[in-house]
Amino acid sequence: MAALLSLDLLRAGYGPIDALHDVSIQVSEGEIVALIGANGAGKTTTLMSISGVVKARSGTVSFDGRDITRMPAHEIVKLGLAQSPEGRKIFPRLTVLENLQMGAFTRSDRDGVATDLEKAFVMFPILRERKNQPGGLLSGGQQQMLAIARALMARPKLLMLDEPSLGLAPQIVVQIFDVVKELNKTGMSVLLVEQNARMALKVAHRGYVLETGRVTMADEAQKLLHDPRVRAAYLGE
């Protein structure tokens, strides 16, 4: 199967420091791929490099058959690659509805956007209830839902989620992972970054382990879940 997203020997960083060293990752169509690793391993940097916010220093990123390594961030979204970023990054003084509209900023198909907005409200009814309130007034869990719904408004082929479970109550985490599975059933590919490695590997098909900017393991999610090293380092056993 051809990879939808492919990173080849990607190197990126901040100032004099490289945060990623020759990272190679693939996501195929229809797959959920988990990217796990400790604090500061480079997970967020990986997603931001894919999105074009952090520029690659060497290596390539290709998506849907195109080289997007040097493409500006705002053009990458148009190709069908959306991200719900770490810390949610909601627009606090835009309403919930306006936040969702921003997610569809690059689209011009009004009817399609209206349909997707309705889908988002069905998926997260609380967002409909609070659609005219500023995003900054939502609770943490609601903001996470808004961040995911906002990313979905781009109607992406690949959805990237950076720590969607961080700081949320367990039942909300379950709800969010259910949504991820549902989306995947409709054919959407997902690249999932998580510190909650157990949850992530349970929903994912495959996984990568990132350690200080290098991929140290890559395997089927089930195998990683039972791997003694992963269990010791990331599953707290």
Place this chain on the structure above:
Amino acid sequence: MTPLFAALDTQALTQYLINGLSYGMLIALVALGYTMVYGIVELINFAHGDLFMLGAFLGWTIITAVFKVSPDDAVLGPVALLVCFVIVPAFCGLLNFSVDRVIYRPLRKAPRLAPLVSAIGVSFIFQNLGLFWGGPQDVDFPKLVSNKNLLGLDATVRFTYQDLLVVGVTIPLMIALTVFVKLTPLGKAMRATAQNPTAAQLMGINTERVIATTFILGGTLAGFGAMIYGLTINSIHYQMGFLVGLYAFTAAVLGGIGNIPGAVLGGLLIGLVRSLGSAYVGERWTGALIFAMLIVVLVFRPAGLLGARVREKV
């Protein structure tokens, strides 16, 4: 009449309010440029007042050197005015855009101080241009709009054609700006970029284009302000950008920097304090009064009157 008796005179009070609001609207136009640019790139554009000054000089040149309008020319005057109201705002918008493109944009990721010091540099360059353009003395700006009283010759309260000009230009501009920022996609993209530039990029917003638009809009408003200043005060000077800029910047901070209605509110308050202060306290105290008001407001509302009403939850 002592100041105390003047205070009881409602006609005089009405007059001071009209004068204050009229000047306040001018300050608000300039304040919008500070607040919009700060809102989007967190830069205090020290050159903004001087951009305003250059706009006034361009208007003066168009009227006196290009059209050679004599004081009471009923045909050429309005034509020159119309031309000025198109060219001067366009010039200020483009100049502001160019400064951002050439100087601030390369420093976007540099430490805050770098673009700030550059803005101070641009301010000096603009002042020198103004000095070269108009000379060191006050320059008469032709009185193309009369200050005849619209309320009749023997009415006690004066609302002049000049006041009408201020209101007639400023209010539509503010309405247009509000509609643009609230309702159009580019306006929403502007608010989104101001609130979280990284997230804005992730939405597919070309943030550099949004920033450029902001500089153009801010400059354009300063250009309108420059024309209004010239036509109502009728005297311009290469250093006039300093005081107007200072008042405008203060208005922006007073209202809550980055907040558009805040800049307008701040401008109006400053106009009122200036007018009422010079009437009832004395003209030389107006500066102190304005800054005393700023300090009092900031002590109780550090983010300004309308700043950051919605807290961000993390």
